[in-house]
């Protein structure tokens with residue numbers, strides 16, 4: 001059960017292509033030539049052509065090294081920007097400057113900094129590797145060709161507003177969730193399409209489909225199968241987005257909305273990704289966990305849906321009063337002024353929990369564990385709200 005419950009600091013495969021991270025401060029300041037490329041001291045005895053060829057090779061190697069250093073510097077700047085916005089999650093392992101400057105590969109992977117500091121960081125590092133590999137197999141140019149065959153997107157926010165108006169309760173985003181790092185396997189007999197249909201019948205306004213395989217036992221196949229099964233509820237692709245490529249991929253797999261986590265993505269990335277979402281007709285659910293993230297997200301133009309996660313994704317601690325705390329005072333006022341819909345996420349189990357977050361100001365809730373674990377997930381919804389909300 002790689003990645004589930006027994007979370008421990010595992011090492012993340014370091015891709016050869018990884019841009020070294022800024023957090024390693026041994027910035028190289030001089031270029032060396034690889035020993036194998038060193039001009040031969042006896043070159044004088046060799047032909048002018050072979051010396052020139054060797055010099056050209058040395059120059060190419062130096063250019064490649066310069067490029068790697070530049071990439072490393074850009075990575076360093078990006079991490080600095082993220083850190084200045086309070087983002088603690090590093091996007092990649094701090095593998096340091098290009099390999100030959102810091103010693104053997106073994107040194108690099110044993111380097112203490114190459115151990116993720118918490119589960120979210122581990123997920124993000126793995127996702128970065130996974131996405132790089134997927135991008136090589138399916139480059140953006142080829143994804144774009146599939147866009148015209150993608151099913152039309154449905155109005156995610158509209159469905160939540162309508163459910164809220166119809167039932168008087170927060171609109172429900174019901175999560176198709178087989179497992180999680182904090183809880184392990186939630187449901188053994190997991191049929192994503194059956195669960196999705198049961199949720200829809202039980203009154204869910206929208207569905208959230210986990211697509212991460214390693215930590216949540218989800219998949220894009222699940223998302224596609226639910227969409228192709230004719231489920232009408234708009235679908236949220238519940239992913240750990242680190243690259244805009246994933247948004248295109250989610251769109252062609254049938255998503256209507258996608259999650260963007262403020263604890264992982266700097267402001268400029270969120271801004272850019274929201275623009276991509278708008279172009280593709282997707283809704284962005286921008287997730288925050290603390291006041292600083294809420295401040296940042298409220299300052300970004302175009303945000304229409306904010307999720308407040310009651311679960312700290314670094315420690316797994318769940319506290320539903322987080323929703324109330326983040327909606328108090330100026331934040332709440334600004335949210336109302338901007339007519340933003342807020343989703344209360346995680347740790348909701350009872351009608352009292354729903355009433356509590358509703359009173360705090362949410363118009364929607366995102367619920368996984370408490371309903372997916374029920375033998376009849378549709379009826380689990382009535383239990384959660386204390387009322388049949390399908391009518």
Ligand SMILES: O=C(O)c1ccccc1NCC(=O)[C@H](O)[C@H](O)COP(=O)(O)O
Pocket residue numbers: 119120175177180181182183309311313316345346347348366367368369370
């Ligand atoms: O659920 C986890 O253990 C988890 C761990 C690390 C990152 C994200 C995680 N969960 C994502 C979610 O936020 C929840 O799936 C979602 O809000 C539903 O929560 P719940 O109703 O408590 O299952």
